[in-house]
Structure formats: structure tokens, C-alpha cells
Amino acid sequence: PPGCGDPSPTTPAAKPGERKYGVFIDGKECRHKVLSSYQKLQLASCVIQCRKYNKTAPFGTQCLKLMKDSLQERQDSAPTMCRVGRCVGLRCVTGPTTQKCSVPKNSRDKRE
Numbered sequence: 001p002p003g004c005g006d007p008s009p010t011t012p013a014a015k016p017g018e019r020k021y022g023v024f025i026d027g028k029e030c031r032h033k034v035l036s037s038y039q040k041l042q043l044a045s046c047v048i049q050c051r052k053y054n055k056t057a058p059f060g061t062q063c064l065k066l067m068k069d070s071l072q073e074r075q076d077s078a079p080t081m082c083r084v085g086r087c088v089g090l091r092c093v094t095g096p097t098t099q100k101c102s103v104p105k106n107s108r109d110k111r112e
Contacts, residue, residue: 020044020066022104027111030055035064035082036104046087056090063092064101 021033021044033045043063048055057063064082082101085094 019103023106024104025106025108027109034104035066035101037064037082037099037101041104041107042101043087043092046092047090057087059087059089061087063087064099065092065094066101066103067098 021035022041024032024034024041026032028050030048030050032041032043032048034041035044036042043057043061044065046057046061046063048057063085065085067081067083080101080103081098083094084097084099085092087093
């Protein structure tokens with residue numbers, strides 16, 4: 001138990017079922033934070049991280065934000081919900097619309 005001379009615990013890493021997004025790496029080695037909705041990957045962040053620079057998704061690009069209530073433990077099969085938004089500069093500005101979504105596995109563009 002804490003307080004018995006043990007060092008204070010560090011912040012635990014997110015449990016596998018609690019990831020907030022997947023990572024898709026494109027052909028130029030840029031990392032896109034993504035969520036999956038209706039069998040399609042959509043941006044979860046409007047900032048795309050490339051090796052030497054970051055770029056911003058085009059203005060008005062659709063993006064998704066995982067709703068906080070959706071991350072409940074032991075409900076891997078239950079659908080999660082996302083708010084639908086649009087990229088405005090670096091931010092995903094969400095509106096009232098929601099849709100089913102999921103956190104995909106990390107993936108890479110296989111095209112050369």
C-alpha cells in the first residue's frame with residue numbers, strides 16, 4: 001500500500017481499452033490521429049505530425065472527438081460515440097451532431 005516507503009506511483013499508461021484514438025502513418029511517414037466511423041478513418045486531431053514539421057488539416061475537414069462518457073471499462077464491444085466537428089486551424093470544433101465511432105488499431109499506408 002502507498003505510504004510504506006514505496007516511491008509514489010507514476011501515472012499509469014492508458015489501458016488498451018482506453019485509447020482515445022488510433023494512429024495512421026501515411027506514405028510520407030506523417031502520423032494522423034484517427035477514429036473509425038462507418039468503416040472509414042477520420043481525423044481525431046487537426047494536427048498531422050510529420051518527421052520535420054507538423055501540418056494542419058485543410059479548413060473544414062471533418063473530424064471526430066470521442067465523447068468522454070464513451071470510455072467506460074469492460075465495454076469493448078459496446079459502440080462508442082463521437083461528436084462530429086470540422087477542423088478550424090489547429091482545433092476540431094465540434095457541433096451537436098454525434099455518431100457511432102471506435103478507436104481503430106494503429107495502421108500504416110501500405111502503398112509505396
